[in-house]
Amino acid sequence: MEETRNRTAEETELSMKLKALEEKCAFLERIIHEVPANIYVSDLEEGVIWCNKTNEETLGFTLEEIRNMGGLEYLRQIVHPEDLHIPDDSISHYQEFTGAEFGGVFRAKHKARKEYNWFIGWAKAFLHRKEGQVKQILCVDVDMSPRMNTEKQLIAALQENLKHKNQLLLKTLSKRETEILTWVCRGYSSKAIAEKLFLSIHTVxxxxxxxxxxxxxxxxxxxxxxxxxAGLG
Structure with a gap:
């Protein structure tokens, strides 16, 4: 009898924990799907493999449609032709991941509309291979168009994005190249830089x-x- 009571108490406790876990999962799932931002997971080889409801509603494609279409074709359908380099840059960045996260501003549209909206997106490494390379990235894109009160705000956002992109470019330079570029920005000629750094003009x-x-x-x-x-010079 005692053993039966103990088993019943354990089953009741387990049932309560399971119910609490189900409620927590349902709550978190609701947040993910209702948050006013496009959240998705992109595999560097396969493209988008999961997205929230906001992403589906904002761009008009269901997750099933996206996966059947393939990542490249999906991007061609929604991203402005002049901004297709943004997702490409993101993939390239994480294929040679150095620890920094990646962000960008781009235009995208709903499949049933002609006009494009401005989005600001951010990504971070989400899943790594055993060898350490990034396999999947977690992305969050926010539609800025309805949230921008003035054109001035949009211009400021675009300028900040350009600054970030240029900073990433400057990180590809060697220490010596950065040093020389700094002097170039200050108006120094190759001859003056060579004299200051004790180098030949040919080297500069x-x-x-x-x-x-x-x-x-x-x-x-x-x-x-x-x-x-990018803030140099």
């Missing part, structure tokens, strides 16, 4: 060509603008 010019190639600029003016937008 070689570094300057490498810097421009790496940052994708075609002239000194663009190079200086990029560096200053």
């Amino acid at each position: 010019n070689t570094h300057r060509r490498n810097i421009q190639n790496r940052l994708g600029t075609s002239n000194v003016a663009d190079l200086v603008v990029l560096a200053k937008e």
